[in-house]
Ligand SMILES: Nc1ncnc2c1ncn2[C@@H]1O[C@H](COP(=O)(O)OP(=O)(O)OP(=O)(O)O)[C@@H](O)[C@H]1O
């Protein structure tokens with residue numbers, strides 16, 4: 001139903017049809033999930049694609065980092081998950097062309113309790129995305145990519161994201177305990193594949209905050225590549241102060257400073273993700 005519609009936007013060969021849904025997950029905090037969702041999302045729009053970021057983290061860092069402050073968040077992903085609000089109604093435009101956002105609010109903190117007795121609780125986001133596709137009347141209503149930013153936990157929010165997604169992207173910070181917890185995350189993905197979402201695949205692992213002056217970063221990269229081989233993207237995101245400054249201006253780093261090393265890396269990562277995506281075997 002959502003196959004080729006025949007519309008070609010800008011330099012994009014892939015028509016707007018069924019969006020590819022990617023989730024950024026790692027139960028470890030501060031590894032670069034949000035930074036990667038925002039900046040990879042922005043870099044993908046620069047290649048001519050239309051992108052929706054869904055902020056599923058009560059911390060709301062993706063929302064703040066895209067300049068949508070708390071006061072202007074009329075609706076949120078909470079309304080989508082709990083009150084069956086349509087994604088379209090909860091979506092806001094960002095200052096970046098072709099980049100849209102479903103913001104989050106602190107209400108999400110209570111989601112486990114709110115949905116505790118709901119048998120369908122793990123499928124809330126998947127159902128909402130499916131409804132969005134059914135309701136789309138023109139190609140303009142759809143996205144090429146939906147990127148979901150998760151909290152640092154394997155809780156109901158992350159499970160909703162994993163169930164709704166085609167593929168998982170795992171940011172790993174280049175630090176001593178980088179691999180710690182990866183096994184548990186991969187087991188969770190495997191469990192979700194066997195139980196709630198048979199189509200889920202690992203898209204790739206992205207090494208973040210790489211510090212070339214620090215030998216440890218190089219050692220961590222070597223270990224991760226040995227353990228996860230070609231699942232690890234070739235592009236490595238360097239530690240770059242411009243990347244960490246950008247969110248306080250409510251901008252992706254690509255808009256804040258397009259020429260810094262962090263922006264260049266995210267642009268390169270976007271090319272790699274798009275080409276890997278074309279060659280990936282999805283089950284759906
Ligand atoms: N490449 C980078 N260079 C410098 N600082 C970075 C880089 N990537 C991320 N940071 C900073 O590291 C911190 C953690 O990043 P981020 O918020 O993206 O991680 P997270 O995994 O989403 O965290 P949480 O688990 O709390 O949601 C932030 O302050 C961010 O600005």
Ligand SMILES: [Mg+2]
Pocket residue numbers: 033034035057061062149150151
């Ligand atoms: Mg985050």
